[in-house]
Amino acid sequence: MKVAIAGGGIGGLATALMLHGAGIDVTVYEAVPEPRPLGVGINLLPHAVQELRRLGILERLLPLGVATEELCYANRHGQFVWREPRGLAGGYSVPQLSIHRGKLQMALLEIARQRLGEAVVRTGRKVTGFVSDGGGPVRFHLEDSVTGRSYDEKADVLVGADGIHSAIRAQLHPGDGTPRWSGQLMWRGTTLAPPFLTGKSMALIGTRGRKVVAYPLSAPDARGNALINWIAVLDNTAHGLPGAEDWNRPGRLEDFLPEFASWSFPWLDVVELMRGAEGTYVYPMIDRDPLPTWTSGRTTLLGDAAHAMYPVGSNGASQAILDARALTRALLEEADPSAALVRYEQERLSATAAVVAANRNQGAARILDLAEERAPDGFGDVGNVFASGEREAIAADYQRVAGFTAAGVAAGGAGGRPGL
Template identity: 35%
Template sequence: MDRPDPQEPSPRAVVIGGGIGGLAAALALHRRGVPVTVHERAASLEPVGAGLALAPNALRALDRLGIGDRLRALALPHPAVGIRRPSGRWLARTGTDAVEAHFGDKLIAVARADVIDALVDALPAGTVRTGSRAELVDPGEPGDARTPAVVRTPDGEQAAALVVGADGIRSATRGLLFPHHPGPRYSGFTTWRSLVARPPRPPFAVGEVWGHGRLAGIVPLADGRVYVYGAALAPAGARAADGDERAELLRRYGGWCAPVPELFATTDPAAVLRHDVWELADPLPAYHRGRVALLGDAAHAMCPFQGQGACQAIEDAVVLAAGIRPDADPAAALPAYTAARLPRATAVVDGSRAVGALVALRSPLTVLARDLALTAAGLLPDRLLLGRAAATYDWHPPRLTG
């Protein structure tokens, strides 16, 4: 097939991947006046996942996209969140009002589908093409209109002034840009996630329960459902011997404090998602090459223990689009994008791995030491306890206008 003529009309920006990061990038580019098309290989935008935490840093970025208040309105207020032992005894907790007072915004949880819907609804009709597999052919050269990036789609090869690789942790786009990078590494953890449609009773506590090499989490949502999840050390690829992941959850967590066993027992077996956790433990040398930018899991896949995976992808989207100047080559913004995002996202990846190392402790003495440290931290004033999260939460996005 002949390569597209770079002088022919073509989408100015192409996004590969229609997850939260890709859709956020498309909306940020649209807000910036950049024509954009999203190619998602799945037949629909049905999200892989159940619930999603949105921290103050992500909510500020979503405000730039114009959908922050819509998502805040979908969140159920919780008086406190914290960490308990499997016995039910609190190790540490803090009021959510204290989070808002300290950072100027909330820490909320919503259904992942609600975030997808809010992003899609804000985009022009026809922006997102599902069932459309796209792959990078040539990253192009910035500053030269004769060398655009080239993307292969079901409609043939297309030229683009900018390509956003938001194609996930197994990103083919990343592999083409950085073929010598070692790629994702298994973290040692597997996870389960589900939404309980009709919980047996309202959960009396919101937050996580930490045991020996595993944890469970409980987050009620505004529509009455409860987002529940678990994470445990396990060999990569391991699955329940009988194929029943709900039964596996009960084997691992059945003796824990209420309402963990009840919630897992009420979960629809067909709705339990199990995924191994892989991360990009080795940072990429850059988040761009040529006319192509990487974002989200394609750039910095991380462990879920700080709830920042989607938050960082949303940050990426706003920073990328904010650097593009009207009537300028959009690829000219990419070096500044890498400079702004790579150090910050790498620090969050490292922080998430560090929290995971605490969850991974299994010997009685090390778990006891961890729990004592968490209890001591929980006795600190809110301003000192929350100050430890400032590097992540106290981030403010650039403007997309002006």
């Protein structure tokens, strides 16, 4: 069987590695002529990290990031609302990994080329559409991103892993339109700064409409500074969108720093952190409504192309990696490729739609909004702000929806099925 993947991002490359590991012939077509390490930090949750371990590549990826030990939520006064251990510290058999997105993508690309051969990832090749010939192979259209030359290729299966602006999704669902904007903007940056809390903590501070997320992407250097990834989120309906969404659009400190001017806490100086960044990027909080179907004949969707979600709860890249495993398993176990795609979609569509919905509701970070509603001026004892067991239940609910309870991961990952 020959599988073609549109898009060499995290989802497309993870899928290529898994299919190859299962003995399936695969080619990746990536629109960018020379992929570069773009983006800032992302987090991979243990169920996705477990899949990377199964691929035998975790040892290569771990030194590129930080094994997150703790997730903590604090109000805008810097008081802790909830703290939970994560990864190995949280009883998982695998770590949670904070890693630079670009470094992860480049590492996956290098590993794919080493394992599958240099020619397997064809860069500068944009997939522009497809034609399904009844039950047979799928023909798809390509455009050379440099020369503009168009040509066609065929494969037994076409996977659209071409991100939030997927051409394959647009053809499958012409009425889908543009992504949905929450009305918020995110400014993202990285800063060399002293580590905070455990040195491997991820902090979420504030509320839905004015929030900062921070976590380290490296161990401290000789001077004691770690590379800290941070994101400032603000309601910004008055200003509107700063043009078409672009992960690499530069942002301006003066557009958001004043909103956080008093956020210098004994355990983290948010203002210094933001001031210390070499540059910032601004991106809108966008997602897409879940689709009724991802599949038509021998063509399907994966990752952001299938289920773009708000970057809340560390699930964007993690869910793409889970898709890759489910698709590989279905293609191995079903003789008929169309039946395999239907089975893959049945396993993943409603599961990921639930994560899209949970993220619209802030995931477990809604703990922060409850704290603000109930104790806007802060608290003496957080135990008086929440009912007994309430915060534990909110955190556990999101873990269940997103498929990463410690018990589920121990039982074999999302879907609870060990191996392939």
